Amino acid sequence: MTPADLHNDSIIIDGLICAKWERALFEDMAKGGLTAANCTVAFWENFEGTVRNIVEMNGLIEESSDLLLKVRTTEDIHRAKREGKTGVMMGFQNANAFEDQIGYVKVFKDLGVGIVQMCYNTQNLVGTGCYERDGGLSGFGREIVAEMNKHGMLCDLSHVGPNTAKEVIDESKQRVAYSHCLPDGLKEHPRNRSDEELKYIADKGGFVGVTMFTPFLRAGVNATVDDYVEAIRYVYNIVGEDAIGIGTDFTQGHGHDFFEYLTHDKGYARRLTRFGEIINPKGIRTVGEFPNLTEALLRDGFSESQVRKIMGENWVDLLRDVWGS
Template sequence: MSDAAQLHQDSIIIDGLIIARWDRALFEDMAKGGLTTANCTVSVWEGFQATVDNIVEFNGFFRDHGDLIRAVCCTEDIYLAKEEGKTGIILGFQNVHAFEDQIGYVEIFKKLGVGIAQMAYNTQNLVGTGCYERDGGLSGFGHEVVAEMNRVGMMCDLSHVGATTSQEVILASKKPVCYSHCLPLGLKEHPRNKSDDELRFIADHGGFIGVTMFAPFLKNGINSTIEDYVEAIDYIVNIVGEDCVGIGTDFTQGHDQAFFEWLTHDKGYARRLTRFGEIINPKGIRTVGEFPNLTQALLDHGWPESRVKKIMGENWVRTLKAVWDE
């Protein structure tokens, strides 16, 4: 076994955002990729009931594919997943639309296993504003939601959130918040990418940055390689340091064009917000099963093993512990 393969096998490997088509083939590919834990999206545009239905479906996955996956509700579950040779699943939201206007739903979803929730997905909701329209900031109700998420131990995610709303969530939260999946504006101009100042601000306030490899946001688009992804990770580490950065690939494995049409329209059906064009993951990490290639690429970039282990998972565990367990 190569040094990189051994390091990958020995390390905690966490993907901070996957929104793939959930089925056994995907869970098998997670095992092939050596994933210890992944934040798996169960709500984007769905309201309360449809989101509950998605969680019911995932509970079925836990029963039917228990040889491959386990639920993760605390950081101890991450270590248990590693010990058992399974992939731990964090149920996550990419929009708090499912909370509707009921503050009590935050605790309900926490009890159903939701550990991370993004405050808005591209557009305005009752809490704040997404990155594709004029940003009105965090609402009064939004302040209540942030406080309740802090209380129950649910992480605030700001990846698709507007800059003003993001800043106000960062300041309002008493626990660490995250960009679970973002890229630097300094490498490519895009509404979803974060400026150097935004990256510094979240890091300076104890927050976390997960780096995505979603091709439309990378410098070389669909011609990107795993080296382009490493460049983006390295760029952010050089700005904020190595202790608050990790991986959040945004794998969309198995989805068809209809799914992307749903994602790129407001509320899934209304006005078009953006066009992704062709989506091809960077060469070298096209699928979840190729995750070990990232460990190799980071080592090839000259990083010490200690830094690789932090970025591949240790930093995520420490940050999640501060939100969930403290």
């Protein structure tokens, strides 16, 4: 089977996209053969702001129903594959949208949100992000984890501080994930995860989605798709072939203002970090170039079955376990 045939035959899932939601992106998703993606609908927003974002996303899905469908279950992912569409899995990068109301977890689940990151870079009511002193999971946070477990919502730990991440892993009765991270062993960065952290989540039944965000890659803005595969191989060697997937962190279509929003606490307060130049690895600069990743994984020596797992099957297994359908 050629790399192109394997890509076209496989379920392809991106565990994190926060691109500019517009028709041009959805057409590029189709070009890249993307079966489904975790699409961010909340960063710093509160309850009301997040509901508005969901309303907007629902409208976009309806307007581009020839290309998209809304995902609530893993059967919807398989349906997207059968129909040649991209499934939109709505996710948060911050539990701030729950505010101080545990009941909002079910409300958002009913609206179609299946993945929620516990913190985005800084402290919230649940726990601590990766850019400040980590006080761990709060008492309220433990209740939120239990409620997310109850209603089948995946706990995402990508931007969470190490203590908070470990305590969520220990607290959760369901599998949890880093939807998009990179190994600290290749480049030290507050957003990257140590070998010990990667092994810990895998040993506890969790999952690691590997990102290609170049500020966190060893080669930085000079990275290619093969440098991305190097990071995937590094994580694979720690967590194994059943606990790894893709979470690109595509920000396609966004400009300077978007990154200013991301890199300031609450979107407007103190500066947390500077990314510098944002350019995706050569060979996978756009979502439409996704087939190049399948080819690069094969070139690195992964088997066809391993590539199928990494590119999407492992995500489906994880989500079925957590969502229950």
